[in-house]
Amino acid sequence: xxxxxxxxxxxxxxxxxxxxxxxxxxxxxxxxxxxxxxxxxxxxxxxxxxxxxxxxxxxxxxxxxxxxxxxxxxxxxxxxxxxxxxxxxxxxxxxxxxxxxxxxxxxxxxxxxxxxxxxxxxxxxxxxxxxxxxxxxxxxxxxxxxxxxxxxxxxxxxxxxxxxxxxxxxxxxxxxxxxxxxxxxxxxxxxxxxxxxxxxxxxxxxxxxxxxxxxxxxxxxxxxxxxxxxxxxxxxxxxxxxxxxxxxxxxxxxxxxxxxxxxxxxxxxxxxxxxx
Numbered sequence: 001x002x003x004x005x006x007x008x009x010x011x012x013x014x015x016x017x018x019x020x021x022x023x024x025x026x027x028x029x030x031x032x033x034x035x036x037x038x039x040x041x042x043x044x045x046x047x048x049x050x051x052x053x054x055x056x057x058x059x060x061x062x063x064x065x066x067x068x069x070x071x072x073x074x075x076x077x078x079x080x081x082x083x084x085x086x087x088x089x090x091x092x093x094x095x096x097x098x099x100x101x102x103x104x105x106x107x108x109x110x111x112x113x114x115x116x117x118x119x120x121x122x123x124x125x126x127x128x129x130x131x132x133x134x135x136x137x138x139x140x141x142x143x144x145x146x147x148x149x150x151x152x153x154x155x156x157x158x159x160x161x162x163x164x165x166x167x168x169x170x171x172x173x174x175x176x177x178x179x180x181x182x183x184x185x186x187x188x189x190x191x192x193x194x195x196x197x198x199x200x201x202x203x204x205x206x207x208x209x210x211x212x213x214x215x216x217x218x219x220x221x222x223x224x225x226x227x228x229x230x231x232x233x234x235x236x237x238x239x240x241x242x243x244x245x246x247x248x249x250x251x252x253x254x255x256x257x258x259x260x261x262x263x264x265x266x267x268x269x270x271x272x273x274x275x276x
Contacts, residue, residue: 019258026251033248038239052233059229061150062222069219071133072146076158076212079137080205082130086123086138086163087201090170090194093119097181097191106182113173113181116190120165120172127164137208138163148218156218158211161204168197 032038039045039052093116100112127138135142137160144158161167170193174186181187 015258015261018261019255022251022255022258026248026255029247029251032239033241033245036239036241037237039237048236052236055229055233055236058150059226059233062226062229065147065149066219066222066226068147069215069222072144072158072215073212073219075132075135075137075144076208076215078130078132079160079163080208080212082126082138082163083201083205083208085126086168087198089119089123089126090168090197090201094191094194097187097194100181100187101184101191109182109187110180116173116181120170123168123170124164124166127162127167130163136160146215146218148222156211156214158208163201163204168200169193170197 031040039048042049096112096116096119100109100116103109128136130136130138135144137144137158140160140162142160144160146156146158148154148156165171171190173181173190174183181190
């Protein structure tokens with residue numbers, strides 16, 4: 001049916017157009033109420049839509065980086081736990097060395113040397129067990145790359161070290177000759193190596209602590225940035241639910257009045273029926 005097939009009065013056509021406009025506004029308001037957004041597509045507001053989309057995408061990219069930072073924290077924490085335990089073992093070994101120096105009984109010295117070597121073996125085990133998800137910062141000079149931003153332009157490289165007896169220069173009791181601590185000089189030499197190992201571990205702990213502080217600070221910063229980006233995106237697209245609810249009530253009233261007005265405007269045409 002073409003547009004010219006049926007002729008409507010001016011009043012009916014005006015009321016019909018108003019009803020169609022009200023219906024479109026009702027559909028838009030219902031969409032806003034159901035989605036909670038005043039901008040649901042680029043057709044609603046291209047500038048706000050794409051700006052909010054960019055902010056949301058960046059927030060998502062930064063959120064993905066948080067997993068890597070969280071794993072890095074645990075990796076460094078595992079290394080730090082290993083260093084703490086190894087330091088305790090070395091201090092225990094120093095006590096054994098002091099006991100060996102306080103006696104001239106070679107049999108006792110030999111037994112104490114065996115205890116020291118046992119501890120030295122446990123240091124190796126502790127070092128190899130200080131990894132997290134396959135990365136051990138105490139087993140070699142491994143590098144942990146922690147990426148902070150969405151385009152990988154900001155990152156931190158945490159360098160590990162060899163934290164076993166070899167890396168700490170802790171040789172078997174008595175050194176190369178393996179004299180089982182039957183001379184004071186051998187015991188003193190090993191004791192000096194233990195002091196150096198403890199100093200090295202303390203330095204490494206400070207470095208790891210500094211790196212850990214950087215990572216946790218970036219974690220907090222990333223959380224704040226994600227929240228800021230999401231809030232900014234919401235401010236550009238979210239609807240005022242109170243206003244949209246009031247709009248819905250008014251549009252429903254307008255639709256009812258429009259229907260009544262259309263009915264009244266058709267009465268002139270209907271009066272023709274009275275002639276028959």
